[in-house]
Amino acid sequence: MPINPFPAYAPPSIVGQSPQIQQIRRMIERVGKSRSPVLILGETGTGKEVAARALHQAEPRGSFIPIDCGSLVGPLMESELFGHAKGAFTGASETKKGLIELANGGTAFFDEIGDLPLELQVKLLRLLQEREYRPVGSLAWHKVDIRVIAATHRNLVQQVERGLFRQDLFYRLNVIALRLPPLRERKEDIPALIERFLAKSSSRYTVTAEALDLLKAYDWPGNVRELQNCLDRMMAVNSGPLLHTQDLASSLINFGLAQRAGKTLVAAATQNAAAIPHPSSRGVVRLVEMERVAIVDALKQTRGDRGMAAYLLGIGRTTLYRKLKEYQIDAVSD
Numbered sequence: 001m002p003i004n005p006f007p008a009y010a011p012p013s014i015v016g017q018s019p020q021i022q023q024i025r026r027m028i029e030r031v032g033k034s035r036s037p038v039l040i041l042g043e044t045g046t047g048k049e050v051a052a053r054a055l056h057q058a059e060p061r062g063s064f065i066p067i068d069c070g071s072l073v074g075p076l077m078e079s080e081l082f083g084h085a086k087g088a089f090t091g092a093s094e095t096k097k098g099l100i101e102l103a104n105g106g107t108a109f110f111d112e113i114g115d116l117p118l119e120l121q122v123k124l125l126r127l128l129q130e131r132e133y134r135p136v137g138s139l140a141w142h143k144v145d146i147r148v149i150a151a152t153h154r155n156l157v158q159q160v161e162r163g164l165f166r167q168d169l170f171y172r173l174n175v176i177a178l179r180l181p182p183l184r185e186r187k188e189d190i191p192a193l194i195e196r197f198l199a200k201s202s203s204r205y206t207v208t209a210e211a212l213d214l215l216k217a218y219d220w221p222g223n224v225r226e227l228q229n230c231l232d233r234m235m236a237v238n239s240g241p242l243l244h245t246q247d248l249a250s251s252l253i254n255f256g257l258a259q260r261a262g263k264t265l266v267a268a269a270t271q272n273a274a275a276i277p278h279p280s281s282r283g284v285v286r287l288v289e290m291e292r293v294a295i296v297d298a299l300k301q302t303r304g305d306r307g308m309a310a311y312l313l314g315i316g317r318t319t320l321y322r323k324l325k326e327y328q329i330d331a332v333s334d
C-alpha cells in the first residue's frame, strides 16, 4: 500500500499572503491546539495535506500518519487500518499493528475521506465517538488517543445525498472545517509560491517579468501542485538562470495541458515565443538566435552527426551538448 507513515522531509510551511491564506493560518493556529476533528476541503492541489501537517505541527504530539483512503480496498483493508490478531484469517501468522495503532498519541490524516468504503466509515465513527477499535479477529477493544484530520476534494454533502457517505460520520468530522480556496481565487500568492519553488533548486533561477505575467494570467486547474510541476519543468528544460516565456510554452505543452489551458496561457506563450525575432525578419539579429541557427544548420549538414557538427562549428562536443539542451534542440532532420 503506497503509504509512507514517516516522511523524511520537514513539513513545508504555508506560503502566501492573500487574505484567504492569512485566515487559514489564523484558523490553524487557533484550532491546532485542540484535539477535535478537522475536515479540510478544497480542489486538488490546493494544499490540503500542507494544511493538515501544519495543524499537527501546531501542537506536535506523536506521529503524523497519512492514510490514503482510496487505497483501502479489498479483503485486507480493515486489517491495514485496525491491524489483526494472530490467526484472524488465512495468512495472518502474526499479530499486526494497523495504521490507527501507529497514529496513537498523534494524528491520523484520512486523505480523500470521501473514498473511504462504507464498512470502514462505520468503524471510523465508532473510533471517533468511543475512542476505541477492535483489530480484525480480536475480541478486545483497544483504547486510543488520536487526533483525526480528514481531507477531500469531493462534495461530501452530495456524497451523503447519494448514500455514499454516512451522514453521522459527516457531522462528526465537520465540527471544524477548513476550506482551501483554489489558486485562481488568490493569484496574489503566485509570486511567493514561485519564489518558494525556485528556492528549492540548487541553481539560482529567476522568472522573467513577462513569464510571471503569464503565470499569473493562467487559471491553474491543478492549483499549487500544477504550478509547482510547471516550474520544475521550466527549470529542467532551461540551463540558464532566467526562465522565459518560451520555457513556459514548452513546459505546458509537454505536460499535455494545452487543451485544458484553452486559449489563455498556451496561446499567449506560443505567440510570445513566435515573437522572438527571426534572423530574416529583422535588421538586427540576437546573438543567441544566430548561434541557434548555426547549430541547427550544422546538424542539418552533418545529418545529425553531433561530433561532426561540433567540429564544423569549432566547438567541443560537450559545449555542443550543453547548447543543444539550452536551446532545446532535440533532433534535426533535413
Ligand SMILES: Nc1ncnc2c1ncn2[C@@H]1O[C@H](COP(=O)(O)OP(=O)(O)OP(=O)(O)O)[C@@H](O)[C@H]1O
Pocket: 012, 013, 014, 015, 016, 042, 043, 044, 045, 046, 047, 048, 049, 050, 051, 153, 196, 224, 225, 228
Ligand atoms: N500554500 C502553500 N505553500 C507551499 N506549498 C504549497 C502550498 N499549497 C500547496 N503547496 C504544495 O503544492 C503541492 C500540493 O499540495 P498538497 O499535496 O497539500 O495538495 P492537496 O490539496 O492535498 O492535493 P490533492 O487533492 O491532489 O491531494 C505540494 O507539493 C505542496 O507542498
Ligand SMILES: [Mg+2]
Pocket: 048, 049, 111
Ligand atoms: Mg492530498
